[in-house]
Amino acid sequence: MKFDPAQMESPDIYKVLSGVVIPRPIAWVSTVGPDGVPNVAPYSFFQPITPSPPHISFSAGSRAGVKKDTETNIEASGEFVVNIVNSDIARRMAISALDFSPEQNEFEASGLTLGACDVVSAPRVAEAPASLECQMRQMIPIGDQRYGATLIIGEVVRFHVRDDLALDNFRIDFGNLDAVGRLAGDWYCSTTEQYDLPRAKYQKELSDWFE
Numbered sequence: 682m683k684f685d686p687a688q689m690e691s692p693d694i695y696k697v698l699s700g701v702v703i704p705r706p707i708a709w710v711s712t713v714g715p716d717g718v719p720n721v722a723p724y725s726f727f728q729p730i731t732p733s734p735p736h737i738s739f740s741a742g743s744r745a746g747v748k749k750d751t752e753t754n755i756e757a758s759g760e761f762v763v764n765i766v767n768s769d770i771a772r773r774m775a776i777s778a779l780d781f782s783p784e785q786n787e788f789e790a791s792g793l794t795l796g797a798c799d800v801v802s803a804p805r806v807a808e809a810p811a812s813l814e815c816q817m818r819q820m821i822p823i824g825d826q827r828y829g830a831t832l833i834i835g836e837v838v839r840f841h842v843r844d845d846l847a848l849d850n851f852r853i854d855f856g857n858l859d860a861v862g863r864l865a866g867d868w869y870c871s872t873t874e875q876y877d878l879p880r881a882k883y884q885k886e887l888s889d890w891f892e
């Protein structure tokens with residue numbers, strides 16, 4: 682089967698794109714509004730860009746052409762926090778995706794605790810196993826106003842990692858991080874089952890692999 686996006690409606694393209702690009706990491710983005718109201722919402726069109734200096738990006742779509750609160754807050758404050766979702770708090774992440782009005786405190790509505798940040802004024806999710814304090818570097822509109830999105834690029838200025846997950850020499854205990862990935866629709870996956878696939882170091886080794 683082949684699909685030509687030029688011949689398809691946007692919601693259908695979304696179904697195909699988000700159905701094959703899986704599993705997606707989830708940026709649970711916390712911000713603060715100009716009136717001081719904290720906001721938190723999940724964004725799975727999310728990826729790290731480069732480690733040095735560390736940059737990440739995620740994209741925020743719109744609600745029928747109206748910007749989401751996360752984007753509005755980042756535009757105004759220039760700051761945000763990406764929190765990592767584990768299975769303990771996945772349900773609360775799903776609640777925070779509801780279409781709350783900008784005046785509603787989504788931390789309260791989702792049963793979350795405000796955590797203090799070192800550098801940015803946005804709060805972090807205290808329950809999250811890891812959080813990345815970010816300063817916005819670029820906001821790039823992509824596509825049309827109704828179905829397009831804004832690519833938001835941020836520089837990570839502080840990492841928070843739960844003590845028991847920070848191993849020696851900056852290694853992270855990814856098994857116990859228990860990060861949740863997004864599949865399509867309301868489906869998610871866990872990262873608690875892993876396997877090791879050592880990389881071949883020399884060309885010669887490759888021929889052994891195919892024997």
Ligand SMILES: Cc1cc2nc3c(=O)[nH]c(=O)nc-3n(C[C@H](O)[C@H](O)[C@H](O)COP(=O)(O)O)c2cc1C
Nearest residue numbers: 722723724725726740741742749750751778779780
């Ligand atoms: C797991 C998950 C991932 C999501 N990813 C995105 C995304 O990448 N882009 C987007 O615009 N909305 C995404 N959403 C929807 C937003 O979270 C939702 O529109 C939310 O209400 C936005 O909140 P805000 O207005 O407070 O920013 C996602 C929802 C869920 C549950």
